[in-house]
Amino acid sequence: MKSKIPVILIFSRLIIGLVIIYLSLIKTENYQIIAVILLSIGLLTDIFDGIIARYLDISTQKLRRLDSTVDQLFFVSVGVATYIQCPVFFETNVYKIGILAGSEVLIYLVSFLKFRKEVATHSIGAKIWTLLLFGTLIQVILECQSLILFNLCFWVGLLTRAEIIAILLLLKKWTHDVPSVFHSIQLRKGKTIKKSKLFNS
Template sequence: MKSKIPAILIFSRLIIGLIIILLSLIKVDYYQTIAVVLLTIGLLTDIFDGIIARYLNISTQKLRRLDSTVDQIFFVSVGLATYIQCPEFFKTNAYKIIILGGAEILIYLVSFIKFRKEVATHSIGAKIWTLLLFGTLIQVIFQCQSIILFNLCFWVGLLTRAEIIAILLILKTWTNDVPSVFHSIQLRKGKTIKKSKLFNG
């Protein structure tokens, strides 16, 4: 049963994302509070699925690829639900959101073209950006606006997307959990990189 915990946590994010969309559509009372609580739970499952998998020594490539794909679906679901609640924010910032979305799609295109697999680098920069995205979504959910935090999220998002593309281009073979460009260079040279059960593995 323990070996199934990471997968359960991963798939729970799909359910949480769908619930947030449903709640936004039916416009339940206290939607903002409920959505933020569910978003927080989703983020916690994202943090702990990998940690638990590594401590149980079941952090396989298949599991990491699944984790990465579900992460995308989860945050897109929250974004869609937030759009339903706050369409003006998305209209005002449409071009930046489109650019970010395009950068994310480009990552997957590069990975599929080069390796025939989806990206699962789980870089440190991407983890930092996820926290910024989390904070931005909370602010938009509660206030239907975000200026400083959203702009920071936008620029950090572009930088981290660019780093992931660089990592993919540097790697000779598909590898999951590559913390940074420096580590991808080490791997290209045939060296091993130090992995932590807490952050990558």
């Protein structure tokens, strides 16, 4: 049963995303507070699924790929729900949001063209950006606006997307959990990289 905990956490994040969309559609009372709580729970499942999997020594390639895919679906779901509630914010920032979305699509395109697999680098930069995205979404959910935090999220997002593309281009074979460009260079040279049991498998 313990071995199933990471998988349960991963799929619970998918369910949470769908619930947030549903609540936004029906315009439930106290939506903002409920959405923030669910978003926070979703982030915690994202943090602990990997930690628990590594602790149980079951952090497989398949599990990491699943985790990466569900992460994308979760944040897209929250984004859709937030758009339903705050369309003006998205209309005001449509170009920046479009650029970010395009950069994310480009990452997957590069990974599929080179390796025929989805991306699952789980880089340190990407983890930092996830926290910024989390904070930005909370601000937008609560206030339907974000200026400084959103702009920081935008530029850090572009930088981390660029780093992931560089990692993919440097890797000779598909590898999950590559902390940074430096580590991808080490792997390219055939060296073994040191990973944190807390942050990488």
